[in-house]
Amino acid sequence: MADKQLQPKSVSPSLPGGGRGKGKGGRSARWENAARGLYRFRSNTLSMIGLTMLLFIVLVAIFAPIIAPYPEDAAGKTRVTARLQPPSADFAFGTDKIGRDIFSRVVMGTGLALQVGTVIILLATTIGVTIGAIAGYAGGWLDDLLMRITDIFLTVPALVLAIAISAALGKGILNAMIGISLVWWPGFARLTRSLVLSLREEPFVEAAYGIGAGHLRIIFRHILPNAVSPIIIKMTTDFGFAVLTAAALGFIGLGAQPPTPEWGAMINDGRRYFPDEWWIATFPGLAIWLMVFSWNLIGDGLRDVLDPRSRR
Amino acid sequence: MNLRFYILRRIALVIPTLIGLSMLTFAIARIVPGDPVGLAAGPQATEEIKAALRQEFGLDQPLPLQYLNYMAGLFRGDWGQSLYTRREVIGDLRAFWPATLELTTTAVIIATLLGVPAGVISAMYRNRLPDHIARVLSLFFVSFPSFWLAMIFQTWFGLELGWFPIGKRLPVLVSPPAATTGLFLVDSLLQLDFETFFIALRHLWIPALVLSFGAFASITRITRASMVEALEKDFVRMERAIGIPYRIIIFKYVLRNALIATVTVISLNFGWLMAGAILIETIFDWPGLGLYAVKASLSLDFQPIMGIAILYGVVFSIVNILTDIVYGILDPRIRYG
Numbered sequence: 001m002a003d004k005q006l007q008p009k010s011v012s013p014s015l016p017g018g019g020r021g022k023g024k025g026g027r028s029a030r031w032e033n034a035a036r037g038l039y040r041f042r043s044n045t046l047s048m049i050g051l052t053m054l055l056f057i058v059l060v061a062i063f064a065p066i067i068a069p070y071p072e073d074a075a076g077k078t079r080v081t082a083r084l085q086p087p088s089a090d091f092a093f094g095t096d097k098i099g100r101d102i103f104s105r106v107v108m109g110t111g112l113a114l115q116v117g118t119v120i121i122l123l124a125t126t127i128g129v130t131i132g133a134i135a136g137y138a139g140g141w142l143d144d145l146l147m148r149i150t151d152i153f154l155t156v157p158a159l160v161l162a163i164a165i166s167a168a169l170g171k172g173i174l175n176a177m178i179g180i181s182l183v184w185w186p187g188f189a190r191l192t193r194s195l196v197l198s199l200r201e202e203p204f205v206e207a208a209y210g211i212g213a214g215h216l217r218i219i220f221r222h223i224l225p226n227a228v229s230p231i232i233i234k235m236t237t238d239f240g241f242a243v244l245t246a247a248a249l250g251f252i253g254l255g256a257q258p259p260t261p262e263w264g265a266m267i268n269d270g271r272r273y274f275p276d277e278w279w280i281a282t283f284p285g286l287a288i289w290l291m292v293f294s295w296n297l298i299g300d301g302l303r304d305v306l307d308p309r310s311r312r
Numbered sequence: 313m314n315l316r317f318y319i320l321r322r323i324a325l326v327i328p329t330l331i332g333l334s335m336l337t338f339a340i341a342r343i344v345p346g347d348p349v350g351l352a353a354g355p356q357a358t359e360e361i362k363a364a365l366r367q368e369f370g371l372d373q374p375l376p377l378q379y380l381n382y383m384a385g386l387f388r389g390d391w392g393q394s395l396y397t398r399r400e401v402i403g404d405l406r407a408f409w410p411a412t413l414e415l416t417t418t419a420v421i422i423a424t425l426l427g428v429p430a431g432v433i434s435a436m437y438r439n440r441l442p443d444h445i446a447r448v449l450s451l452f453f454v455s456f457p458s459f460w461l462a463m464i465f466q467t468w469f470g471l472e473l474g475w476f477p478i479g480k481r482l483p484v485l486v487s488p489p490a491a492t493t494g495l496f497l498v499d500s501l502l503q504l505d506f507e508t509f510f511i512a513l514r515h516l517w518i519p520a521l522v523l524s525f526g527a528f529a530s531i532t533r534i535t536r537a538s539m540v541e542a543l544e545k546d547f548v549r550m551e552r553a554i555g556i557p558y559r560i561i562i563f564k565y566v567l568r569n570a571l572i573a574t575v576t577v578i579s580l581n582f583g584w585l586m587a588g589a590i591l592i593e594t595i596f597d598w599p600g601l602g603l604y605a606v607k608a609s610l611s612l613d614f615q616p617i618m619g620i621a622i623l624y625g626v627v628f629s630i631v632n633i634l635t636d637i638v639y640g641i642l643d644p645r646i647r648y649g
Binding site: 046148149151152153155156157158159160161163164165166167168240244247248251252253254264267271274275278281282285288289292293296297300 | 328329330332333336337340341444447448451452454455456457458459460461463464467468471472529583584586587588590591594605606609610612614617620621624625628629
């Protein structure tokens with residue numbers, strides 16, 4: 001039954017769950033797999049470093065109003081007497097052209113960056129998983145149609161379409177998020193479809209069908225729960241790049257508009273003052289890097305969990 | 313099924329996708345809110361002026377008709393006109409496309425030259441120090457916002473250290489080589505004009521290097537993974553038993569097997585970098601499609617955007633088909649079907 005699929009190729013006896021013989025009657029195979037995956041992940045030093053960095057970022061986001069010395073600067077408070085100040089004790093990252101504290105704005109922007117990534121990934125996952133699950137489960141012409149639509153989105157580099165959609169919807173962070181989500185789902189659709197295609201043939205699906213379960217019940221109760229871990233892993237590996245893409249739109253001028261403390265827009269803002277007033281653009285860039293790097297470190301470890309062959 | 317038939321079939325399958333893409337971009341350009349005509353005509357324009365503009369660009373016709381007209385135009389080589397510059401989109405694309413192609417191709421070559429050896433070294437020293445270093449470095453660089461890194465490189469290496477010019481493809485005073493391909497490096501070589509070649513190369517290498525960082529991690533990763541897999545094949549053990557030097561086994565036999573997967577990733581990266589070029593071009597004032605796309609999208613000038621999307625779609629499809637062909641050359645076992 002279910003314990004046949006998604007097993008890593010070889011399981012050394014030292015792994016938790018490996019030697020406990022709980023295949024039947026104990027924890028479900030699904031949980032054993034998760035526990036084993038967690039173990040692999042935990043033993044990956046780089047991923048743990050990434051997770052620690054992310055934890056730090058989340059804490060900064062939560063306590064931003066306390067950490068930031070001038071939280072009101074995020075809303076665009078001006079301080080004419082302290083324009084373009086280099087980093088100092090008062091302004092750790094310096095100030096920008098209207099005297100706002102860069103450090104406060106970077107800190108206050110942390111939560112926004114996390115939200116943007118979360119919204120994009122959740123939207124893209126919802127669309128992609130739905131389309132992929134329907135295509136894989138239904139098969140036939142519906143599968144063909146949905147996959148051709150997916151192909152259309154995959155024929156153009158995502159950034160190009162994201163720029164076009166965001167531009168058409170109008171400048172702004174919300175529209176940028178919608179634009180990016182609308183080009184981000186095909187990857188999830190492809191992944192989900194391939195997972196559903198193989199799970200569909202499993203005996204437990206047949207059994208569920210045999211005892212009269214409806215299609216929706218089979219998809220949501222029996223197939224998708226077994227496809228969850230690869231999907232979660234893709235969500236994680238994509239997160240950093242989603243943040244990066246949103247920052248790119250902000251930098252171009254299509255994303256967040258001033259005075260929103262969005263890192264990409266802040267870099268755009270500081271571009272004219274570079275390199276003389278280097279701090280304006282440098283620190284938001286480092287913040288983006290830290291965020292993306294932490295997600296990439298985590299994602300790198302998770303990919304090994306999904307595909308144990310890739311790192312041996 | 314033979315190769316020629318396979319290629320024809322692939323090309324035939326691409327056509328519906330491209331038609332779908334044209335519908336999608338058309339929908340984005342025409343159905344979404346926003347008032348491009350109002351923007352183009354300016355804030356002082358009266359309703360009559362706007363109506364005249366709409367009529368001129370055919371925006372007053374029913375949408376399906378507009379779409380059919382647009383498609384008919386595409387095949388005639390009439391890709392529409394920019395609302396702003398009034399220039400023909402097809403002419404602009406012809407002028408800007410080679411710059412992006414040259415930048416992207418160079419970046420892909422750099423990423424391959426850095427990424428494949430890094431992957432090979434990682435696989436040979438699996439789970440030892442060189443492996444970890446390559447892994448951290450590739451993740452380190454791919455995490456930078458390319459536009460930010462480009463800005464830093466431009467000022468640091470270009471402005472402060474003077475290692476390379478800070479923008480454009482050539483200095484104003486140097487006339488570009490006669491256009492055969494539009495790629496300055498190729499054209500100048502064709503005319504044996506080595507001076508222009510090196511000037512163009514000096515302009516090109518830093519933008520291309522920054523762009524290549526985006527592809528470095530995935531190329532390293534896939535090369536490493538497939539090398540590790542190939543290294544465990546029976547033929548490797550056999551070759552070592554015969555006494556073939558390890559280096560020859562690696563480069564002659566294992567790498568060739570491992571490269572098949574790498575080729576796919578490299579071609580995927582070509583598409584991603586083509587998009588990434590949009591940001592790099594903005595920084596380096598590189599007169600390519602990216603700069604053109606950003607300007608057009610900021611001013612809601614949709615004819616160029618549709619043209620760019622379709623051009624990207626065509627190029628991407630061609631690259632995918634080429635990848636499959638190279639695949640077959642590298643691995644004769646693959647049967648097309």
